[in-house]
Amino acid sequence: MFDTCNQTRFEAWFSDLSACVWGNDFEPIKAGGQHGDKKSDGRRVSTETVFQCYAPDSPATFASKAVAKVQDSFPEVLTYWSNLSEWVFVHNNAEGITSSVSDALEKLREAYPNIKISSASRRFLKDELHDHLTLSQMLDVYPDARRDFSEVGMEHVRPLLKRIISEKTTIYDPNDFGDIPSEAKLDHNSLSEDAKFFLNFARQNIGIVDRFIGGMNNPENASIIQSELREKYLELRDFGYQSDEVLGKLVSFVRVEEEPKTTAAAYVILAYYFDACDIFENVPEDATC
Structure with missing residues (x-):
């Protein structure tokens, strides 16, 4: 799935995994109304963590547009989640984030020192979510x-x-x-x-x-x-x-x-x-x- 799905399908996969593992502690956010998706593809309530997915259809697109995706979330995300404690940029770039994305995240950490800001990719999806699925959940997700x-x-x-x-x-x-x-x-x-x-x-x-x-x-x-x-x-x-x-x-x-x-x-x-x-x-x- 990590190798083949992108865009909304990637977001749906992440949401399915999170809902299976975290249950009611995870709130999937779908775009709708004047506020859209509130700059979020899901929120873990207990930790006040907001997840933002970015899964373009090619590495070249990631390299050229990922920074803009990061910048599009801040500071607007704070207007919807005033108690935000952690923000995670979940992506599908197998080789990791580019240096420009790393720089953009570091600037956010400096500007918002009270918020934990990080990126997550295949290893996070596998270790924290996928590997915690029961057999019945796995057959449902896959x-x-x-x-x-x-x-x-x-x-x-x-x-x-x-x-x-x-x-x-x-x-x-x-x-x-x-x-x-x-x-x-x-x-x-x-x-x-x-x-x-x-x-x-x-x-x-x-x-x-x-x-x-x-x-x-x-x-x-x-x-x-x-x-x-x-x-x-x-x-x-x-x-x-x-x-x-x-x-x-x-x-x-x-x-x-x-x-x-x-x-x-x-x-x-x-x-x-x-x-x-x-x-x-x-x-x-x-x-x-």
């Missing part, structure tokens, strides 16, 4: 944990591939058949153990994709799908996303809706094109993909 690839059928795969064909945006090369995949490709692309598990588990049904492609009346459609996925992968890679982030965004690109079987079908499709060497990189010694 519905993908219920994913069952064995029930994916042609009726789930067909609409996803047809949509890619109908909404094509790239110029395809019908003579580009990709390269032979490498056995070490999963490791070479630095995918997490969870990502590897889902791709390997999804492989059991990639024959469905093969049957769909083989049964199409227009053979050019196979090249259209290949080209669309390849171009989307290259776009995400060139934006600087990590491999798990790329995979998550490809899943979002392929699926029509966030429903377990549709998501599982999207993984089956991506496993097929992963093996066909249309997405992600081959080990250099084997081939260039």
Whole structure:
């Protein structure tokens, strides 16, 4: 989730985790009325802590706009929370805050010495929230944990591939058949153990994709799908996303809706094109993909 969700989805994830762990001690704040979200994405009542989330869709956006996000909260946040004791800037930048954000936070600490001001990211979300979930809470927060690839059928795969064909945006090369995949490709692309598990588990049904492609009346459609996925992968890679982030965004690109079987079908499709060497990189010694 940390690698793949951003903006309002990141805020909702943080809110879900906090509500599970802190219960009634946590107040989620949603935008509404003349005061909006009161410069807050949630408040822990007992500690008078206000959380502000910032999860843009790319590291470049974080680098260019995070300082403005911090400055947008102060001093206005104090007009809504006069007893504010702690303010936490929760973000999705895996590499940590930039030096400019660090400087902005330090200036706030100097200007408001009675308020504890800090930033929080993946480690905070994992140690303080995620790892305290019960099993039932975890299944509620992470519905993908219920994913069952064995029930994916042609009726789930067909609409996803047809949509890619109908909404094509790239110029395809019908003579580009990709390269032979490498056995070490999963490791070479630095995918997490969870990502590897889902791709390997999804492989059991990639024959469905093969049957769909083989049964199409227009053979050019196979090249259209290949080209669309390849171009989307290259776009995400060139934006600087990590491999798990790329995979998550490809899943979002392929699926029509966030429903377990549709998501599982999207993984089956991506496993097929992963093996066909249309997405992600081959080990250099084997081939260039």
